[in-house]
Amino acid sequence: MTTPDILLPLEDRNEQYSTEDAQLQENPGLKSNHLPVKASQILSTSVTDPDIKEGLSAFISIVGSNNADNRRQLRAQMLQELASSSSQVVQDFGLIALQVGYIGDTLELLHETFADIATRSDRGEADIRTTLQERDTLLLERLRVRRREALLHAFLEKFTLPVADLAKLTSASQALEDDFFDTLIRVKAIYSDCQVLLGSESTRAGVEIMDQMTKNLNSAYQRVYLWLQRELKFVSFESPVGNHRVRKALDVLTSRPGLFQSCMDTLAESRQQTLTDAFNMALTGGERGMDTKPIDMMAHDPIRYIGDMLAWLHSTLVSELEALQAIFELPPASKPRGTTHMPELEAVIDDTLNVRDHMRPLVDKSLETVLSVLRFRTEQVISSHEEPTLLYGLLNILTFYRETFKKAMGPETLVISAMDSLVSAATRQLQSCLRDLVRAVQHDIPTTTMDLSPPVFLLEALSRFKDLDKKFEASLISESYKPIAFDMIYSEALQPYIQGCQTLSTDLASPKSHIFMVNCLEVSKNTLRLSPYGAKHYLHLLEDIVDEHIASIIFYLHEHFLEMSGLSRFISTKDDKDIKLLLDSASLTQDTITECALQLDEFLPVAISDAEVQLSHLSRPSLRKTIVRHALDQFVKDFASFEALLLELPPTIFSRELFPRTTREIQILLG
Template sequence: MANSYFQGGVSSPSMNSGASVLSPTSPASATIPRSNALQNRITSVLSASYADLEIRDALSILDDRGVQNTAEARRNLRLDVQQELIECNGGIVQDFGKVADQLKRIGAAIQNLNASCAEMRKHVGAANRETGPMLEDAKTILNEKRQVETKQQLLDAFKAHFVVSDADLATLTSTAEPVNDAFFRILLRVKKIHRDSQVLLGSENQRLGLEILEQSSRHLNAAFQKLYRWVQREFKSLDLENPQISAAIRRALRVLAERPTLFQNCLDFFAEAREDILSNNFYAALTGAPVDQDHPVMGKAIELSAHDPLRYVSDMLAWAHSATVSEREALEVLFISEGDEIAKSIQTGIESEPWSRSDEPDAASIFDGRKALNQLVDRDLAGVFRQLRQRTEQVIQNHEDATLAYKISNLVVFYGSIFTNLLGEHSTLLETLGPLADTATRSFRSIIRDHVANLQANLAISPDDLAPPDFLVEALDVLQVLMKSYDTSIVTSDRTQRIEGFQPVMQEALDPFLAGCENITNRIRSPDNHIFALNCLQVTKAHLRQYAFADRTSELQFRIEEHESELTKAVHAWFLHESGLNMLVDNIATVDDLSSSYKDPNQLASIAQQLDAFLPTATEDARTLTRQLEDKTLSRRIIENAAERFCEDFEEIEGLLVQADEMRAAQVNGEVEEEVFLRDVFPRTGDEIRVLLS
């Protein structure tokens, strides 16, 4: 539209202008003004900014209304717009007139409604003035009703919580009623009442709280007294051998623990009863006489079946161990199977009974169920262990046997370790076994020392065959038994502890006898003293090395090597003396010492003859010399070492002889026809000596 509008508006003047310019008839004065006006119009049109929004909107509206760009349209455009605007305003005025009429009718309706509301307010006010007192009375009555209902509910709840019926009180306190689930249920309720009544003491109803607290305390005390007497009756008929112990007694003990005094009294009563029962059972097992006809003794009596004292003591300890295990298992069912309930109950009771607390600082805050169980087992078996100790001491005193006393000591120590694992290190039963083991050990030492004292006369007698003396052989046999007993009874696996534990026994049962052998050795002449010492040390070493904790190989081997060295020296000296070579070894140290032999070789020839006579039987004669040495391997080694030393001495003499002959030959240089050489007089060589002595 804009394009067509501008095109239509510009085309006509252009054509007219062109025509007037090209027309030859137009005057020049008329052509110039029209041309300037047209240019000004074109310039104004072209200088207009069509990017202006108002122009664009106006052109868009003209385009939408379908206005053509004609002269008439341009002339009438303003009039048409104004006429259209007047018509629109007239329509709006008519519409507002209708709205005014409607508002008038609405105002009349609102006035009527206000009049009706005012009339209704008058009637409502009159009704309120008439019914106001009645409503106030109704509210007061309803509030009072709610208060009464609340009080009734509180009263019902209070009675249901704090009041116990007569039937329940009879079940709780009457001894004629059984102790069953109903008893424990009512007891639990009364304890809750007693606990909750303390809350009332902090409220305004302190008198009511005190009355309920006092009443519940009486009921609880009566209930615990009934439970205490019932537990005592049950303990009298309780059979711990029955694995199906009543659950009621376990529950009763757990509840009774809330009264530590009553609980401890029950434990004391139970311990005394069990001590009597177990003591009687132990006596019956020893003698075979039954405690009563309903409980006969199973098997043979220990005194009749034990064929020796050690078996007798072992059977008694085994019976005590079996009884301890059975008693502990049964008491665990009674006191430990409920977990920590008894400990918690005792802790609660200690808090409610401050007078039952111990003087120890931790006793009131810590209760060890296992420790209490071990203490109860100790008390139950105290009578059994007293009898066992008396009878074992009688066995030790009646038998003067060192091995028996030591075996009993080891047996007691072995069972002591077992009881320690069962009952702990602080068990009172160990206080009985410990002195018993010490008594057996003292008896063992006393018997050994008396035996050593009795052997003082034998310690001065030297054996003819140089064999280990009878007292040493007997002591080693006894020590063999002691080592076996110690090995089977010791419980520790630490090698150092095992060695240290057996050293006192070695000092008592072996060292005195070795000292006696050493005294005998000092009184015997060489080489028999070394043979005797080696025989004693070798047999001792062989016995001790069987057990690692008694092995003294390092100590004995040093002494054996000393005597072996001395015996080797003695055999070596015998070789030199019997062969005659000792004269040469003692007198000849250099070549110059042989100068006299050239003048008189008879002495050297005599030694050579004695050597030749000695060599064929030298080894056999040496074996005869050491025939009393029991270790033949050692004997052979000693002879071989002595022979080796003899050969070395001979080779040294042989070397001096060769050097002397060489020096002699150099000095004579063939001037003497019949010069004597020492090798001719002493022809034996070192190789020949080694062959003959091998």
């Protein structure tokens, strides 16, 4: 460590300064103000500076005592160490220079090596660039090849069939299993997809594939047709659940309407023979030991006989529909296995016809022979009976089953046509019988009785109408047909007889004609009230006619009261039943008033009894009292008007002594 200059003795500092001066003289380039600056630096240093204190402490620890010898020894020692260190540094720098030379040679060698590497890299880069371009070209080519390969595989999978599948489709030795139908669906899909090829650049391939698929489809359809022809002849309708392959085959043939219709005809012929035999067996009981009795055993009871035949037809029709539905409609669990991964092919089967549309015509054709036998037997029963009640019962049964069959089969079928024909035959026969009865009455029409009671032919007609109405109420015909059914029995079994009574009444004088018609209409009303439907819809027609006849009777009684009381010379009634007073000075005198009063006094005691005698033949006493009361009320009203006009006459003509009766007295006397 160098001792600070401020601590050196004076003589040492002089030596230092002289040495520095000598250095300055050797270096003439240095400026002459070095010492003042140095001195100012020393003088400006504070005694309390930490660096000064640390340096002094270190110096004391080395020197021990601060004297000139120690300082000179220290300086000599320091110079010696400095020289030794400088020599060592020079040696070290010599080694460093040697190493730097080696490094320089090495760097030059590295430079040459890196230059050679750079040259080789440039040449390799050019080679690699060419290789990469070739690689990209090969990758693109491989990608195109793979795409073509994938397209080829997809095309082959889409438009070709494996040999094994083609053998399933065309080989006649194999049965029609689910694999066959799956393959057929596949062929149909290929044929349909060829339309895409025809619209693209692959027209030739599309035509060739379509030709091949057409041949395959024709072979498959022919095979299905032949197999189905055999199966339909022996198909079981008792347990049709296992016939799902028949339904699949029928679905397949919907694309070939001619083949499909031929199969339907085959099935219809088979079922027609079977159902005809079953119907004949049900009629005659073909086998002994049967639990059910033959229908022909009930031929003596026409309603039971025809009802049993129609019930058998209904049961058979429903069974046929259910069996065909089980055959034609696949359950959800029996879908073709091949449609799980191709759901779009499910609609390929039913694209032309719907098998369900052929169920009702098939049942219709199967029952054709049965309907012919049923129609013949029913028409024979209808034509051989002339009892209206029995015929109406048959008509109700036929109408009920016609409505039932129409719900199951629809309106445009042979079953409904046959039932319409039978209903028309029964209706004509019933109308003919009822009209014959009416003509018999018209041919030998009786005369009215003395008591004006309803004639026998009306009572018989009402009894017959009551029986017909019971049949009507007990029938199960639809509400829409009830107005037609009831109107027929009303217009044919009741209304002509009421008109006959009206004809009889024309031979009677009033009020007997009206009383006779009221009696006939009242008994008709009582019979019609027993029918809920007739009472609701037709009773008001008879009530209106009864009201007209009652009004005529009241009008007659009113005129009779005026005539018997003597007021008819002063009061006139016209055909329109209006009342007109005929009062003038010539007709009203004291004599005429006195005569009228005397006649009125004679009339009042016997008015009611005389009226009841006039109406004694009315069948209903309450109606008789009502008619008399209305006639008396009108008479009292006319008398009140007559009395009011009398009171307006002068006293010289009218006085209470001549005509003492008042309106109040008349009301009391007439009850």
